[in-house]
Amino acid sequence: MMTRDDNVNVLPGVGPKRLEALHEIGIFTIEDLVTYFPFRYEDLGERVPSETLDGDKVTFKGIVSTPAVMTRFGKKTQTRFGLLIAHENIRVTFFNQPWITQNIIVGEEIAVYGTYNAAKAAMTGIKMINASVDGLDPIYPATKQIAAKTIRHLIEIAWSEVRGTIPTLVPETIRQKYRLLDRNTQIENMHFPVDMAAAKAGRRSAAFEEFFIFQMRLQLLKLADQNFAGESIDYDETALVNFEQALPFELTAAQQKVIQEILQDQKRPRHMNRLLQGDVGSGKTVVAAMTMYAAVTAGCQAAIMAPTEILAQQHAMNLAQLFDNAGVNVRVELLTSGLKVAARRHLLEDLENGTIDILVGTHALLQPDVAFHHLGLAVIDEQHRFGVNQRAKLRENGVNPDILAMTATPIPRTLSITAYGEMDISVIDQLPSGRKTIQTKRLRHNQLDTALDFVKQQIDLGAQAYIVTPLIEESESLDVQNATAMYEAMQLELPQYQIGLLHGRLSNDEKKQLMEDFKANRIQILVATTVIEVGVDVPNASVMLILDADRFGLAQLHQLRGRVGRGKRQSYTILVADPKTDYGTARLDAMVETTDGFVLAQRDLDLRGAGDILGTKQSGVPEFNVGDPVKDLRMLEIAQQEAIAIVSDKTWDQAPANQALVNYLSRTMAQYRHFD
Ligand code: ADP
Numbered sequence: 001m002m003t004r005d006d007n008v009n010v011l012p013g014v015g016p017k018r019l020e021a022l023h024e025i026g027i028f029t030i031e032d033l034v035t036y037f038p039f040r041y042e043d044l045g046e047r048v049p050s051e052t053l054d055g056d057k058v059t060f061k062g063i064v065s066t067p068a069v070m071t072r073f074g075k076k077t078q079t080r081f082g083l084l085i086a087h088e089n090i091r092v093t094f095f096n097q098p099w100i101t102q103n104i105i106v107g108e109e110i111a112v113y114g115t116y117n118a119a120k121a122a123m124t125g126i127k128m129i130n131a132s133v134d135g136l137d138p139i140y141p142a143t144k145q146i147a148a149k150t151i152r153h154l155i156e157i158a159w160s161e162v163r164g165t166i167p168t169l170v171p172e173t174i175r176q177k178y179r180l181l182d183r184n185t186q187i188e189n190m191h192f193p194v195d196m197a198a199a200k201a202g203r204r205s206a207a208f209e210e211f212f213i214f215q216m217r218l219q220l221l222k223l224a225d226q227n228f229a230g231e232s233i234d235y236d237e238t239a240l241v242n243f244e245q246a247l248p249f250e251l252t253a254a255q256q257k258v259i260q261e262i263l264q265d266q267k268r269p270r271h272m273n274r275l276l277q278g279d280v281g282s283g284k285t286v287v288a289a290m291t292m293y294a295a296v297t298a299g300c301q302a303a304i305m306a307p308t309e310i311l312a313q314q315h316a317m318n319l320a321q322l323f324d325n326a327g328v329n330v331r332v333e334l335l336t337s338g339l340k341v342a343a344r345r346h347l348l349e350d351l352e353n354g355t356i357d358i359l360v361g362t363h364a365l366l367q368p369d370v371a372f373h374h375l376g377l378a379v380i381d382e383q384h385r386f387g388v389n390q391r392a393k394l395r396e397n398g399v400n401p402d403i404l405a406m407t408a409t410p411i412p413r414t415l416s417i418t419a420y421g422e423m424d425i426s427v428i429d430q431l432p433s434g435r436k437t438i439q440t441k442r443l444r445h446n447q448l449d450t451a452l453d454f455v456k457q458q459i460d461l462g463a464q465a466y467i468v469t470p471l472i473e474e475s476e477s478l479d480v481q482n483a484t485a486m487y488e489a490m491q492l493e494l495p496q497y498q499i500g501l502l503h504g505r506l507s508n509d510e511k512k513q514l515m516e517d518f519k520a521n522r523i524q525i526l527v528a529t530t531v532i533e534v535g536v537d538v539p540n541a542s543v544m545l546i547l548d549a550d551r552f553g554l555a556q557l558h559q560l561r562g563r564v565g566r567g568k569r570q571s572y573t574i575l576v577a578d579p580k581t582d583y584g585t586a587r588l589d590a591m592v593e594t595t596d597g598f599v600l601a602q603r604d605l606d607l608r609g610a611g612d613i614l615g616t617k618q619s620g621v622p623e624f625n626v627g628d629p630v631k632d633l634r635m636l637e638i639a640q641q642e643a644i645a646i647v648s649d650k651t652w653d654q655a656p657a658n659q660a661l662v663n664y665l666s667r668t669m670a671q672y673r674h675f676d
């Protein structure tokens, strides 16, 4: 007897090689196998010859148009007849299956499976198929190591053995509320649908189950996090007020609101895991500064991690400046990978003995020898640039510090519940006052002169400009060459200005010097590769000129545009491109039409389709097998609500109705210690 918990190697034909191939696609047990679902169905009624490739194995459903004629050659036979599929006629030939002849009657509907010869509009029949049921052929995701047909075959064997024995995970009450199938029917419908409606119902239930399990895991992680005793950061309120008053600007209402949310979290004797969302230029850095300072006034240390050296340097400089303005004594240090051995050793000593208050750095902060004396708050800037693992690593480094992750929404807001479902979210939904909407223009390459004239005008008004050359993924040296060529051209073209060249090959000191010079307006034009894409803040810069703009993604263009419009000046983005694809054109149009990051993120999603954005490292949204977090968003939200409702009852895992769910989660969720 086979059971659902058995290893798949109990199946006939599964040797070590096939077993490995199955493991690769996440199939270990019989239950895993029977819940490995097709991603689409081939509907026999839908195939027509004119849309079928030569040599394809297909099933055609049609009306017999000419009587079957059988010929014999010794022992061999051949049966031929005409088949009308929609309005297309083909000739079908069966070899050595004389018995089928009697089933072929002119005017009747039949379905035949075989190999299609496009040149001859003919098919070599392999078998006849009952045309009375909707023939739906499930198509499974396959790999090089294991064919879809093999998977299908194994599922047929396994299902005949364990059919009816798979426990249902989604609790009964929820299933009734949303009219979801029990798990056995759902599985049956997915693999062996009697018609498209059955397949759809199966898919709907399977998608819900997938979202629900995912949301249960998130909610349990969140609970585990909250129960994880963090420490209470007992900050000095007066010191914070003084700090705020010394700021060179007044905080926006949105900034004040999120600061309060974060401070309250810090004060609570539990672990904070919070995401701060705010569009480019909304002023996230000062929020980080205030909350890090809060940790420092409570006798703790704080850290901020940035994705690039340039940004880390800028943060270190800005923070030091802010504390200087406020006249408070906070020691800020910068840890980058370029630090000399001796300097690094000193810095780490001071970090460990607690004389450094705030450490700024890149992923160099995650190295195992970086030990804090007492880390109270870890901030991750541009968090979408870091992997989940890096987020986890930072947490291990301190005595379970509070975490504040910051991002400028590279994905639509609604989708963040999947990407960051285990985090609490604060949103800055307003830009500092006095900002003027950035104007965005599109030009062709042959209009570059017009663009440069404009740059000249702006500089003569006292502003500064960026000129960005595209990143060449395949070759860093080409990338540098490109930027260098542009730099030299600009020196000839605009000799009256100081021009700088910034790219990834420069040393940290060189980068730092350039950024300082640009910030101080000793340089008026900065020619750069995308190293300046995120975070860089020079409010006096008012022009962002992007060359070959169609080569950048929308999220990237939006980030680049965010480098200007950071001060009181009216700012401009000029996209220079001769796009060769509709998609390239559409992206540029989107940039011209809106400056709202949320709108652009949604547009990006519409343009690219979910598959391209979701599951990529950039977005942080996990991949699902059945459900589609964009098309099925409403379902995803419902699954979240239901999961929250379940875990809100502390004894949910004792209820008999939830036992299958509890067992499943405990088996598949090593992280969840509660079940150990
Ligand atoms: P981002 O959210 O993109 O990280 P920053 O924190 O770099 O944005 O802030 C963008 C610019 O706006 C900076 O020059 C910063 O000093 C300035 N800024 C931040 N908050 C305010 C405010 N409340 N009023 C005016 N300027 C502000």
Ligand code: MG
Pocket (backbone or CB within 6 Å): 284, 285, 381, 535
């Ligand atoms: Mg920033």
